[in-house]
Amino acid sequence: MSTDQPSMASHLKPFRDYKARHFLLEVDETSRVATIRLNRPERKNPLTFDSYAELRDLFRDLVYASDIRAVVLTGAGGNFSSGGDVFEIIEPLTQMAMPDLLAFTRMTGDLVKAMRKCPQPIIAAIDGICAGAGAILAMASDLRLATPEAKTAFLFTRVGLAGADMGACGILPRIIGQGRAAELLFTGRAMSATEGHTWGFFNTLHEAASLEAEALKLAQSLADGPWFAHTMTKTMLNQEWAMGIEELIESEAQAQAICMATKDFRRAFEAFAEKRKPVFEGN
Secondary structure, X not given: OOOOOOOHHHHOEOHHHOOOOOOEEEEEOOOOEEEEEEOOHHHOOOEOHHHHHHHHHXXXXXXXXXXXXXXXXXXXXXXXXXXXXXXXXHHHHOOOOHHHHHHHHHHHHHHHHHHHHOOOOXXXXXXXXXXXXXXXXXXXXXXXXXXXXXXXXXXXHHHOOOOOOOOHHHHHHHXXXXXXXXXXXXXXXXXXXXXXXXXXXXXEEOOHHHHHHHHHHHHHHHHOOOHHHHHHHHHHHHHHHHOOHHHHHHHHHHHHHHHHOOHHHHHHHHHHHOOOOOOOOOO
């Protein structure tokens, strides 16, 4: 047998070594939680070609992060993100030919794919403006916490584009329902925090002073939980969109059997029998 092939373990790398260039990245090695902070507060944290690409690459790399079990995505300065930068993205796009335009829209879609495929639960902590591509980042996250001041707008039609951007026509209706999603995507109007909470877009609302602490608390609870089982839950939530009832039930039977074969399942039983809190190790 050849020994030249690299093992899977050789691809795993500590995420604390990741050097972010277009946003802030904080890694808490104790909690195993990474915080990604969009950091252009003077302009409400807009995205650029470079930050789109780096976010895509970061979420792709999280597949191999051995030290991260949950991610918090937030913005600096009291806003989440105003979306694509008007002068650094939108103006250049108006001068591009179709091949370059398609390359850009595929790249932004790849960011959403990477967020959905990374094994860690992503918690968006949203305050203030959450618009355009910023709203998409919130939508693509697994859980969303917000402040009462949060205003979320899928405003693509306001600039002459379709509401079909980065998966919005497929994902948003699954979160808030077809009719509500259609209204937001056609009109581009802002969804209030109260609407977002009532409709199920936001899981909880918190005052601005406690928003990030609550997001980190939730992330910590997930990181301390059955790590392997959480990755399986996220995988199945994504895969079952395209399945019929018989296929999804069979897929869940296989997924659950795999989880039952882990040591974490045994650890949970032993902890219950001994009346103590289980310590999960992700295997």
